[in-house]
Amino acid sequence: MLKNLPLSAAIGLSFTAIYFLAAIFAPVIAPYGMADVVGDVWEPSSAEHLLGTDQIGRDLLTRMIYGGRTTIWIATLATILSFTTGSVLGFLAAVTGGWFDQVMSRFVDLMMAIPSLILALVILSSIEATVITLIILMGLLDATRVYRLARAVAVDISVMDYVEAAKLRGEKLGWIIFREILPNALSPLVAEMGLRFIFMVLFISTLSFLGIGVQPPLADWGGIVKENKEGINFGIGAALYPAIAIATLAISVNLVADWILNRTTSLKGGRG
Amino acid sequence: MHPILTLVVQRLALGILLLIAASALIFGLTEILPGDAAQAILGQAATEENLANLRAEMGLDRPALTRYFEWLGGILTGDMGNALTNKLPIADQIGKRMSYTLFLSFWAALISVPLAILLGLIAVRYQNRWPDKLISGVTLASISLPEFMIAYILVFFFAVKLFWAPSFANISPGMPLLEQLHAISLPVAVLTLVVLAHMMRMTRAAILNVMQSAYIETAELKGLTTFTVIYRHAFPNAIAPIVTVVMLNLAYLVVGVVVVEVVFAYPGMGQYLVDAVVKRDVPVVLACGVIFAAVYIVLNIIADLVSILANPRLRHPK
Numbered sequence: 001m002l003k004n005l006p007l008s009a010a011i012g013l014s015f016t017a018i019y020f021l022a023a024i025f026a027p028v029i030a031p032y033g034m035a036d037v038v039g040d041v042w043e044p045s046s047a048e049h050l051l052g053t054d055q056i057g058r059d060l061l062t063r064m065i066y067g068g069r070t071t072i073w074i075a076t077l078a079t080i081l082s083f084t085t086g087s088v089l090g091f092l093a094a095v096t097g098g099w100f101d102q103v104m105s106r107f108v109d110l111m112m113a114i115p116s117l118i119l120a121l122v123i124l125s126s127i128e129a130t131v132i133t134l135i136i137l138m139g140l141l142d143a144t145r146v147y148r149l150a151r152a153v154a155v156d157i158s159v160m161d162y163v164e165a166a167k168l169r170g171e172k173l174g175w176i177i178f179r180e181i182l183p184n185a186l187s188p189l190v191a192e193m194g195l196r197f198i199f200m201v202l203f204i205s206t207l208s209f210l211g212i213g214v215q216p217p218l219a220d221w222g223g224i225v226k227e228n229k230e231g232i233n234f235g236i237g238a239a240l241y242p243a244i245a246i247a248t249l250a251i252s253v254n255l256v257a258d259w260i261l262n263r264t265t266s267l268k269g270g271r272g
Numbered sequence: 273m274h275p276i277l278t279l280v281v282q283r284l285a286l287g288i289l290l291l292i293a294a295s296a297l298i299f300g301l302t303e304i305l306p307g308d309a310a311q312a313i314l315g316q317a318a319t320e321e322n323l324a325n326l327r328a329e330m331g332l333d334r335p336a337l338t339r340y341f342e343w344l345g346g347i348l349t350g351d352m353g354n355a356l357t358n359k360l361p362i363a364d365q366i367g368k369r370m371s372y373t374l375f376l377s378f379w380a381a382l383i384s385v386p387l388a389i390l391l392g393l394i395a396v397r398y399q400n401r402w403p404d405k406l407i408s409g410v411t412l413a414s415i416s417l418p419e420f421m422i423a424y425i426l427v428f429f430f431a432v433k434l435f436w437a438p439s440f441a442n443i444s445p446g447m448p449l450l451e452q453l454h455a456i457s458l459p460v461a462v463l464t465l466v467v468l469a470h471m472m473r474m475t476r477a478a479i480l481n482v483m484q485s486a487y488i489e490t491a492e493l494k495g496l497t498t499f500t501v502i503y504r505h506a507f508p509n510a511i512a513p514i515v516t517v518v519m520l521n522l523a524y525l526v527v528g529v530v531v532v533e534v535v536f537a538y539p540g541m542g543q544y545l546v547d548a549v550v551k552r553d554v555p556v557v558l559a560c561g562v563i564f565a566a567v568y569i570v571l572n573i574i575a576d577l578v579s580i581l582a583n584p585r586l587r588h589p590k
Contacts (some may be wrong), residue, residue, distance in 0.1 A: 110293050113572065114565040115527045122298055125549045125557040126305035202418045206531055209420050210546050225420065229535075232424055235432050243421035250416035 005259075012255025019249050022065055023072040032059040034066045035217055054228055054238055063219050064241055070220035072249075074135055075200035081139030082200075083193060086146025091177045091185070093147070094154035105151070108144045116141045117206065124212045134213060138203055142196060149192055153185045160184075187261065194257025198250045205246060221245055276586050280577060287573040294565050295347070299340050302554055343558070352559040357551050362559050365544060370563075372443065373533070373540035376456055377525050380463035385518055388468050392475030392514075393507075396483065397498055411469035419528050423462045423535040431458060440537050459536045466528045467521040474520075478513035482506045512582035519575030523568045530564070 005013075022029055032038050039053040046052070051060040093101040111119070119141060127133055157163060163180050171179075201221075207213030208222030216223065221242035228239040346352055352362040395404045414422060430436045436457075443455045482488065483506050491505045492498075530542035537543070541560055548556035580586055 110290065110297060113290055113569050114294050114297070115523075115568055117527050117530060118561050118564045118568075119298075119301070121530075121545060121549045122301055122557055122561045123305065125552055125554055126302050198416070206418050206420065209418070210531065210534060210549075212546070212549050222418075222420075225424065229424065232428050233432060235428075237428060239424055240421075240428060243417060243425060246418065246421060247413065247416045251412075254416070 008255045009259035012252040012259065015248055015252035016256055019068060019072060019245075019252075023069040026065045026069040030059075030062040030065045032062045034058075034062060034219060036062075051241055052238060054224070060224075060238055060241065063224055064221075064245060067219040067221045067224050067242065068245060070131075070214055070218055071201055071204055071222070074131060074138070074204050074214070074220070075197055077135045078138040078142065078200045078204075079193060079197045081135060082142040082146050082196060083189070085140065086143035087150040087182075087185075087189060088177070089143070090147040090150025090152075091154045091181050092173075094151045094158050095173065095176055095181070101151075104147070108147050111141070111144045112148070116203070120203075120207065121212070124207070129207075129212055129215060131214065131218070134204065134207070138200055142200065142203075146189075146192070146196065150185065150189065153188055154181050157181050157184050191257045191261035194253045194260070198253055201246060201249060205242070276580065279580055279586065283573065283576055283580065287569065287576075290573075291566055291569055292344075294569060295344055295562050296340065298558060298561050298565060299343060300336075302558060303336050347559065347562060353555050355548070355556050356553045357548075357556075362556055365556075366541065366559060366563070369539060369541045369544050372538065373529055373542065375452075376459055376463070376533070376538065376540060377522075377529055379453070379456065379460045380467070380525060380529075381522055383460065384464040384468050384471065384521075387464070388471035388518075388521075389475055389514060391468070391472045392479060393502060395472070395476045396479045396506075397502060399480070407472065411472055414465050414469045419462060419466050419531045420535050422465055423458070423532060426458055426461055427535075430461075442537075443539065456536075456538070459532050459538060462532050462535075463525060463528050467525055470524065471517055471521045474517040475510075475514050478510045478517065479506055481513070482510045485509075512579050515578045515582065516575045519571050519578065523571040523575075526564055526568050526571070 036058060037056060038059050044052050051064065054060050054063055089104060093104045120137060123137055127137075158176075158181060163176060166176055166180050204213055204220065205222030205225075208220050209226050211226060214220040214223055216227075224242050225239045228236070231238050232240075343353075350363050352366065354360060355362055355365070391407055395407045398404050417425075431438060438455055438458070443452055447455070479502065483502075488501060488505055491501045496504070529540065530545060532538070533540045533542035534546050541563070545557065545560035545564070547553075548560065
């Protein structure tokens, strides 16, 4: 499978892998404890502190690793939630049609007519932001996008002869959705999954930066920017490291998603 | 009735319906979630009795539907009630801040729209050569970063290292225009970069789509220069998709402005909204949220209408 791996995909895969491994093994890799004050305020980078220290003297590399862990976990779980609810409901709407399809589709239209950030702000003014509520909130808001895509793809597939045949065989709804439609809808969905994941990373970072996402003492990339933003005015670039982390993660996930899309479409003779 | 007029009226009616539904959704969200204004004022330690008294006093014990229509009527007539935190009328605050936000968005749009179209044209002209690749690369990079990151990168280099522009957008009514523009130069640059990327890519795609038509080949075979072909033949046919793109991106600006205002401590609507969310000032969040949503929806409706009106096949039906 990894033969003929294009260079761009190899770069993307290795960077994505590094980020995920760092997220999983954060306590092992991180040189210091997440909340340990180990130096002066905003020390420049040195042998002890590769990226320097933050606004109260914690090791910035450690903060970045733990921050990445929070950001990547939240984004991953929210993406999984958004894909399972979005695609199951989308497939269901495409297969059953009728009033369920109408009600769901109009509701999704309504949700998508309002910017996600505004909806998130309205909701977060009423509920407390914990890791769990953030995952549910982001996952469900984003499920509308997945629903649209899944429904569009599934409508095409559900008129195919083999789906018709399965229906005539008397297969149940679950079989038709998971055994007939899902395998054939997978490649566009997987490519979209990469984009949605990046969107989740940007979304949670924005919320944390605004002070209504991940709450201290937990660190995440958006929160690190918020904590260190005063430093910028003194020419201290501590708040810019998360920018580099987010950009490299976003670009590498994009490269992987592109490669998966190309690979799976060429397998099926070019049909997207 | 002319068929296009029917279509326009239909879309307008749908749009109004959508606006009402969106306001109901926003109001409903704060209704079904736990906690209300009385809870926010009294805090977690309040007794049931105190809560019930305050709810009765504020009218919160009446049915949600009644309060929704009162609230909607208030928004439409400019009476949005008072903020929970400082008891000041919300409408006064919004009136002041709205003009600042519009000022910022206006300049961002004024710069980004022509620039995006020009860059899109250049990218098509030099398709797959280095100018196209350079433009695509830079725009891809700016899509991969959240707005506030782009903002701090610009602040770091242009405000702190080079002293070209202030890092906080301090603006007041009495300032001369030039000083105001200097104050908002970095926020405008950030917003421009954010929407430019999307807009330019979509413009490029729209023109490339037209460039594949047969009449473009004819124009090329006539011996016209590439720029004439693009300018005289491709561009007029790409106007409808481009206008749609522009409108969608102006709508996108609505979201970008929220974050950018917070970064630059700009006294606009976005800052007001985020502050209110942090302080759990639900009436303010509702008012700001519904205004942002309405602007977004209205811009989308306009994009829809323009694409209908710009389509010659719909204007002159057989």
